[in-house]
Every structure is written in C-alpha cells, then in structure tokens.
Amino acid sequence: xxxxxxxxxxxxxxxxxxxxxxxxxxxxxxxxxxxxxxxxxxxxxxxxxxxxxxxxxxxxxxxxxxxxxxxxxxxxxxxxxxxxxxxxxxxxxxxxxxxxxxxxxxxxxxxxxxxxxxxxxxxxxxxxxxxxxxxxxxxxxxxxxxxxxxxxxxxxxxxxxxxxxxxxxxxxxxxxxxxxxxxxxxxxxxxxxxxxxxxxxxxxxxxxxxxxxxxxxxxxxxxxxxxxxxxxxxxxxxxxxxxxxxxxxxxxxxxxxxxxxxxxxxxxxxxxxxxxxxxxxxxxxxxxxxxxxxx
Amino acid sequence: xxxxxxxxxxxxxxxxxxxxxxxxxxxxxxxxxxxxxxxxxxxxxxxxxxxxxxxxxxxxxxxxxxxxxxxxxxxxxxxxxxxxxxxxxxxxxxxxxxxxxxxxxxxxxxxxxxxxxxxxxxxxxxxxxxxxxxxxxxxxxxxxxxxxxxxxxxxxxxxxxxxxxxxxxxxxxxxxxxxxxxxxxxxxxxxxxxxxxxxxxxxxxxxxxxxxxxxxxxxxxxxxxxxxxxxxxxxxxxxxxxxxxxxxxxxxxxxxxxxxxxxxxxxxxxxxxxxxxxxxxxxxxxxxxxxxxxxxxxxxxxxxxxxxxxxxxxxxxxxxxxxxxxxxxxx
Numbered sequence: 001x002x003x004x005x006x007x008x009x010x011x012x013x014x015x016x017x018x019x020x021x022x023x024x025x026x027x028x029x030x031x032x033x034x035x036x037x038x039x040x041x042x043x044x045x046x047x048x049x050x051x052x053x054x055x056x057x058x059x060x061x062x063x064x065x066x067x068x069x070x071x072x073x074x075x076x077x078x079x080x081x082x083x084x085x086x087x088x089x090x091x092x093x094x095x096x097x098x099x100x101x102x103x104x105x106x107x108x109x110x111x112x113x114x115x116x117x118x119x120x121x122x123x124x125x126x127x128x129x130x131x132x133x134x135x136x137x138x139x140x141x142x143x144x145x146x147x148x149x150x151x152x153x154x155x156x157x158x159x160x161x162x163x164x165x166x167x168x169x170x171x172x173x174x175x176x177x178x179x180x181x182x183x184x185x186x187x188x189x190x191x192x193x194x195x196x197x198x199x200x201x202x203x204x205x206x207x208x209x210x211x212x213x214x215x216x217x218x219x220x221x222x223x224x225x226x227x228x229x230x231x232x233x234x235x236x237x238x239x240x241x242x243x244x245x246x247x248x249x250x251x252x253x254x255x256x257x258x259x260x261x262x263x264x265x266x267x268x269x270x271x272x273x274x275x276x277x278x279x280x281x282x283x284x285x286x287x288x289x290x291x292x293x294x295x
Numbered sequence: 296x297x298x299x300x301x302x303x304x305x306x307x308x309x310x311x312x313x314x315x316x317x318x319x320x321x322x323x324x325x326x327x328x329x330x331x332x333x334x335x336x337x338x339x340x341x342x343x344x345x346x347x348x349x350x351x352x353x354x355x356x357x358x359x360x361x362x363x364x365x366x367x368x369x370x371x372x373x374x375x376x377x378x379x380x381x382x383x384x385x386x387x388x389x390x391x392x393x394x395x396x397x398x399x400x401x402x403x404x405x406x407x408x409x410x411x412x413x414x415x416x417x418x419x420x421x422x423x424x425x426x427x428x429x430x431x432x433x434x435x436x437x438x439x440x441x442x443x444x445x446x447x448x449x450x451x452x453x454x455x456x457x458x459x460x461x462x463x464x465x466x467x468x469x470x471x472x473x474x475x476x477x478x479x480x481x482x483x484x485x486x487x488x489x490x491x492x493x494x495x496x497x498x499x500x501x502x503x504x505x506x507x508x509x510x511x512x513x514x515x516x517x518x519x520x521x522x523x524x525x526x527x528x529x530x531x532x533x534x535x536x537x538x539x540x541x542x543x544x545x546x547x548x549x550x551x552x553x554x555x556x557x558x559x560x561x562x563x564x565x566x567x568x569x570x571x572x573x574x575x576x577x578x579x580x581x582x583x584x585x586x587x588x589x590x591x592x593x594x595x596x597x598x599x600x601x602x603x604x605x606x607x608x609x610x611x612x613x614x615x616x617x618x619x620x621x622x623x624x625x626x
Contacts, residue, residue, distance in 0.1 A: 043405050043408075043409065091600065091604065094604060095603070095604075100404055100405040101345075101351045101404075101405070101408070102603050102607070104351070104353075104405060104408060105540065105544065105599060105603050106599070106600060106603040106604070108537055108540075108599060109595075109596045109597070109598075109599025109600040109602075109603060110596065110600065111596070112537070112592045112593065112595055112596025112599060113592075113593055113596035113597060113600070114596075115592055115596075116590040116591075116592040116593025116594070116596055117590070117593060119589070119590055119592070119593075120583075120586050120587075120589060120590035120593060228533075228534075229416075232412055232413060232416045232533060233413075233416075235409040235412060235413055236409075236413040236416075238409065239402075239406060239409055239410055239413065269424060272420040272423075273417045273420045273421065275413075276413050276414065276416065276417035277417070279410070279413055279414075280398055280414070283398050283401055283402070283410065284398070287401040287402055288402075
C-alpha cells in the first residue's frame, strides 16, 4: 500500500507528522493559557510573544554565548519564567479585581512591547537555528522517513504536557492549585500562600510557552513575528476545546494540528483557515466548546 | 464606567464640527485630517460596542478591511459613483458583522473577544489569497470620481465630503446612544442578567449593536479607501484591531468624543514618532533612539500598559471626571 485516497503514503504521513508537531505546540501553549486562566482569570495574550522569546533566547544563547541547544532548553524557560514573575508582580496583580478585558488588554500591550524590542534589534527576517547534532538525520521506518528532530519534538512535548496534567490532577500541589482556583479565600485560610501560588503559576505557564519556543527554533525560522500569528490559532484552539479541562486543551491542540496537516494534503489553500472553520462549526453546535462545561 | 452629562452638548458638538470644517483653511494638511477622521469614525463605531454595550470585539479590523476592499472594487472595477461605493462598502461590512455576530454572541466576555479575533484572522487569510484584493500588493489606484459635478480629485472638495460623512455617522451614533435602544444596550453593559430578567432579548440587541458597529466601521474603511486611493491587507490585520482598541482606551471608553481624541493622538503619534525619536537621540546622544520610528509598536505597547494600569477612563473620561469634581465643589 503506497497510496491512500490517491495521495502517496509517505507524503500523507509526512504531513500528518508535521501536523502532529504543530499540534504539540498548540497543545503546550493552550495548556499554559488554560492553567494561567484558571488561577489568574487572565487571558495571557503575551503567551505568543513569550514563546517567540523562548525561541529567540535559544538563538541568542547559541550565537553570543556558544551554548548548546540542550542548555537553552533549560535556560530559556527559566529566564522567561523569571520575566513572568516580574510581569505578574509588577503589572498583572493590580488587575485581578477588574473585568477580564483589562487583563487581555494589558497582556496585549506587553506583547507589543516585547515584539517591538526584538523587531527594533533584529528586524523581521528569520534567524537560522540548526538542529542539534544528536538529533540530525532521519530514521527509515520502511513506510516513511522520520526526521529524528520532529520525532523528538512530539515526544518531548507530549511528555511535558502529560507531566503538567499529572501534576495538576494527581498531586497534592495540584489539589491546592485547583482549590485555589475555586475558592482562594478559603484556601488562604488553610495557611496556603495563594498570591505566591498565583505568581508561580504564571511563571510556570509562560515557561511552558518558552519551552515550546526552544523546541520550535530549529524547525521554524526564529523571528520577531513568529508568535503573533500562532497565538491567534491557539485562541481558536482554546475556544474549540473550552477552557474547562487541562486534558481537553492538550487533546484539542493535538487534534487540530492533525486536521491542519490533513488539510494541507487535500486542499492546501484552506490550511491557514481550517482551524477557524472548525471553530465556527463547534460554536454552532456546542457553544461551550468540546470539553467545556455549560454554564 | 462613564458620566457624560453636560447641560447642552449639542452646541459643543456644533463648535467642534465647525472647527474641523475650518481646519484646512487654518493650514492643516487635508489628507492627514481626513485620515484622522476615518480612524476617528472607526473608533467611534468600535466604542458603540465596548463603551455602550460592554462587548470587546478584537476583530474590528475585519470590517474596516472588508469595506475597504468592497468599496475599492466597486469604485475601480464597477465604476460606481463615490457615495454608492461608500454605501456598498458599509453594507458589505454590516453583512460580515451579522455573520460574525451570530457566531460570537453565543459566548460572552473574554471568549467573545477571542472568537471575534479568530474570525477576523480567518478573513485576513481569505483576503490574502483571494484574487480581487491584489494579495500582498493590495488594491491600488482607486479613483475618487465626482459628486454632483464636484471633482473629488481635489483634496479640499473631498475634505468636505469626508467631513459630511463623518458628521452624518456621528449623528447616527449620537441618536443611537440616546435612544431607547441605546438605553437597553447600556443596561446590558451594566447588568446583563437584570436586562434578561426584564424581558429583553439580550442576544438580539447585542447582534443589532454588533451589525450597526460593523457597518459604521465599514463606512470608515470605505471612506479611507476613497481618501487614500488604495486598500491594503494591513487594514484587516489583527494589529489594526488592537490599534482601534488603543484609540478608544486612550480617548475614553463610553464617551462620545473620546474615541475621536484617541484617534488623533495615536495617528499623530504614529506619524511623528520618528521625529520624536531623532530629537531624543540628538538630546541624549544614544543612537538607538533614531530607530524609534521603526518600532512604533514598542511605544504603542507602553501606552497600552500605562492606560490599562493607571488611566482606564482615558483622556476625555478623566477630563469629565475632573469637571464633575469641580462642579460638585462649586455647588
């Protein structure tokens, strides 16, 4: 069997793999958004910019300091996480009592600033970032050629996503987090430092975005604009999945990546818009999203 | 959110519009003022939703872009007269608004914003690929035509047409806000649950407001195409949606004049930021400031942050609050 629906099988599988790679980025970003929204009640528009920053830090670490990909995979999320702590303490914490809208607007402003800074120093053209040596080349699976790096991206992001899911759903720290989301005052009365938990949640969420950025750096061109189009797709993912469940955002992200990959094979013109078409359909049938709870 | 109760606002508006009409005589560059008026109308239309209905649309650039392309196509390819072209553009945008609205008002709050944003992005990709938009190059050399034998190729003639369009649209917004319909919209903004319990079909009111706002935003986009002679993808890009939010925020949400002030401030800033950066560079000797003109988004982003944190009522909103404080002290 070398053809399926008139498409050569390797091409089909190749696009599906590409879709899965994109899907794992969507999953990691929408997961971070969901966790931040759950704890802070803020839609973090800056998520895309911080993802871009993760990729850029990886490039800068290699270019200026000669650090390896593996070092940056740890360092970049840490740096962005610290930046996240600053953002939360200096800016976001003043908005919790206000309408959600202001959180969206403030983080939109942060996005403009971060993108503006990178654009004024590096322009909009992409910076090349090569695949780390250990993951170069590809494995022949018989029915398709699997580039090692892409396989690594999918595996790494799946592991991280499910680790976050397990942390939140299965550990006592996660239980406190979820309780803090439901009733912060009560949880505080039990002696748990809720404001610090909120800060760390934000830092963790944006570190996840930066981690996705480092993973993306060798696949996509590292550029100041790489986050801005992605974040809107991720918003669509969030609307489709519904913000209610952690697992929902992971599964929806992966699923939409696959749908996008399939569209690229059968009707390439629509590949940019298919996620939004799915969003429109889901909204018509289930306004609360696939995994969301009806209010 | 807002307190707008001056004794006799109409005379104030008359004075304002007379001033705008006189600007070219006083030496202002007509094209610049027309551009500001187009964005001011755009922001006023947007404010009808956020300021008076409490809906944050993050996709309003879609309507500006739709009408820009529709009007451009009608004027250039079909050879429609200017006013018919503007009307066609506004109608297309209103229809698009109906479509967006039907999908978006199913969810409220932050979801509403994200859905409008995503739908607008979908439309952006459509414009990027469709043949009639000219793709990356945009729709070029749209003719201005003539009204009643008045040649609009002359900037001053066009100027008074644009001012007339603006005043008509502003009057429509004023009437809407001060009508029973507008009162229902305000009640939805203040307390949606109560509006429902009073028996209002809230979703229908929201949809009507959305369509009206989209149509007026479209009128702004169509007028902009007529003034500048081209329509580009940037008009439909999500950054333009962000820009109109910023204009409204800086000027003052929920005030009628605020969005106009905000549009003036932001457009002037965009045009002058390069000069400003050069001045700072000369003063401080830091060469980086010379490139400030290329990173407008850095400055607009900072303004955004400052406005949200410290300045939520905007210029006009703060001025009105100050005026009220004085009025209370004196009485």
